[in-house]
Amino acid sequence: MTIDGKFALVASPTDSAQDAATVLRRRHDFAELDEAEGIIALGGDGFMLQTLHQMLTDRRIVPVFGMNLGTVGFLMNEWKPDTLDQRVEKAKTFTVTPLRMEAVTVDGETISSAAINEVSLLRETRQTAKLEVTADGRVVIEELVCDGVLVATPAGSTAYNLSAQGPILPMGSNMLALTPISPFRPRRWRGAILPDTTRIGFRVLEPVKRPVSAVADQREVREVSTVEVHLDTSLTLSLMFDPDFALDERIAREQFIV
Structure with a gap:
């Protein structure tokens, strides 16, 4: 699978996220946001929430694969620009109802x-x-x-x-x-x-x-x-995670952190 022409790229205005976006744009041909089948989001949890809320506002909802260029990044995957096509293809998708x-x-x-x-x-x-x-x-x-x-x-x-x-x-x-x-x-x-x-x-x-x-x-x-x-069961969002970094496992592990 290739993300070229299928996924759009959005990034937080922070320097680290913008630098990461520059790296990815050199490697991939991203789609326009209003035509994309999915989104690559670069930033922290706050930016991920902002991205998801914008989709709810626009009523155009597609899966999002986030990479952490923020602080905690609980809703994000690790920032690794290599093999992004393969990561997206193997990603585990979770639905979230707001x-x-x-x-x-x-x-x-x-x-x-x-x-x-x-x-x-x-x-x-x-x-x-x-x-x-x-x-x-x-x-x-x-x-x-x-x-x-x-x-x-x-x-x-x-x-x-x-x-x-x-x-x-x-x-x-x-x-x-x-x-x-x-x-x-x-x-x-x-x-x-x-x-x-x-x-x-x-x-x-x-x-x-x-x-x-x-x-x-x-x-x-x-x-x-x-x-x-x-x-609100009329709305469903989709978050994509690396199989070894999936949201359900991360939430479960939080119960044992002291």
Whole structure:
């Protein structure tokens, strides 16, 4: 298999990613982005999320093979410019279904946004947030007092969710992580693992006195009054990985890192 004429190349604006793009352009004849059957993405995890979100916006979704020119690169393969054709041909493909955030602001504006990793609610001021939490319309926590709370997919469970002491979810588990951020009340609640068919709702108590923002990956909506989060099964993204560097194995290994 050859990627020439089939795959497009996109790169982060960082010097390292741009230098790597120059190397690859000397070796391959890349397709135009709007005609490509796949994408080679150079950068870090943030750039990969940006690339995936752009596809969701354009509603033109193709597989992405990323190579790490950033810091962590959890969603990326190693940067190795040699034998790229063979690597893409042998790559293992994983499908990722994003979350859909429906947020309503204090002013009544409704904003919808996709999230590949997580949707987070965060306090905007020094005062803690007070939230009512529902699952499929049923109140499960009448008042959660905290710095915030998040809903994470398996692909995003090793990111912000893990930093907030949330669980790592294996790929294909069909679960979502509901994780509090610095909870004060209920003091002993450390979160929940829910079926990914669950519609999770949040109502901000005292939204003027205790303003809360909602963030879908990198998009922030400030001063929200209610937020609903659910898996958007109408959208499916495809990430390609080297067989010995596959996403499911990397997530599983994270459970044993101390």
